Amino acid sequence: MLNTKSKKYCSHRHFFYPHQNTHFVPNITFGHPVVESLRKQLGQDPFFDMHMMVSRPEQWVKPMAVAGANQYTFHLEATENPGALIKDIRENGMKVGLAIKPGTTVEYLAPWANQIDMALVMTVEPGFGGQKFMEDMMPKVHWLRTQFPSLDIEVDGGVGPDTIHKCAEAGANMIVSGSAIMRSEDPRSVINLLRNVCSEAAQKRSLDR
Numbered sequence: 001m002l003n004t005k006s007k008k009y010c011s012h013r014h015f016f017y018p019h020q021n022t023h024f025v026p027n028i029t030f031g032h033p034v035v036e037s038l039r040k041q042l043g044q045d046p047f048f049d050m051h052m053m054v055s056r057p058e059q060w061v062k063p064m065a066v067a068g069a070n071q072y073t074f075h076l077e078a079t080e081n082p083g084a085l086i087k088d089i090r091e092n093g094m095k096v097g098l099a100i101k102p103g104t105t106v107e108y109l110a111p112w113a114n115q116i117d118m119a120l121v122m123t124v125e126p127g128f129g130g131q132k133f134m135e136d137m138m139p140k141v142h143w144l145r146t147q148f149p150s151l152d153i154e155v156d157g158g159v160g161p162d163t164i165h166k167c168a169e170a171g172a173n174m175i176v177s178g179s180a181i182m183r184s185e186d187p188r189s190v191i192n193l194l195r196n197v198c199s200e201a202a203q204k205r206s207l208d209r
C-alpha cells in the first residue's frame with residue numbers, strides 16, 4: 001500500500017511519484033547480482049532487458065550496466081525526469097526501454113518515443129505473473145505502431161497462445177510471457193508459436209506498407 005501522505009504530483013497531475021521508501025510493486029524479484037551471475041554463466045550472447053518495476057529507477061542504472069544488462073526499461077510513472085534518465089542509460093552503454101502501466105495513456109509516452117529503443121505497454125498491472133490479459137490495452141499498441149513504425153513495442157502480462165494474435169495484429173514485436181510458457185508441457189513449442197505469430201504479423205505489415 002502506498003503512503004498517500006508522500007504523494008507528489010507532477011505537472012500533468014496524472015502520475016504520482018512514490019516516495020523512496022515505498023515500493024513500485026508489492027513484491028521483490030532479482031537484482032543486479034543475479035544479472036551478473038547469469039551473464040557469467042551464459043556468456044555475451046543473450047540479450048538482457050531489465051524491466052525495472054522499481055521506485056527511483058535512477059539508482060540502478062550503473063549497477064545493471066556493470067552487471068551486463070543490454071537494455072534498461074523503466075516506468076514512466078516512477079521518475080520525475082525521464083529525459084535525464086534516458087541520457088544516463090545511454091551513457092552507461094545500454095538501450096532504453098520505457099514502460100507504461102495500464103492506467104497511463106500513450107500520450108504521455110509519445111514525447112519520448114523518438115529517444116527510446118523500446119516501448120513497453122503493460123497488459124496487466126505490474127507486480128505478479130498469472131494475471132488476465134487486458135485486451136483493452138491493444139489500441140495503445142496499435143497507435144504506437146502507426147506513429148512509430150520502427151520502434152520496438154513490447155507487451156507484458158497474460159500473453160500466451162490464446163492472446164498472442166491480438167498483440168501481434170496490434171503491432172507488438174516483443175513479447176514477455178511467463179505462465180503460458182512455464183506451465184506448458186512443451187515450453188519450446190509455445191515459444192516458437194509466440195515468435196512465429198509476431199514475425200508473420202510484422203512481415204505482413206512490411207508488405208502492406
Ligand SMILES: O=C(CO)[C@@H](O)[C@H](O)COP(=O)(O)O
Pocket residue numbers: 053124125126127128129130131156157158159176177178179180
Ligand atoms: O512481471 C510481470 C507483471 O509484473 C510480468 O512479466 C509477468 O511476470 C508475466 O507473466 P505472465 O502474465 O505471462 O504470467
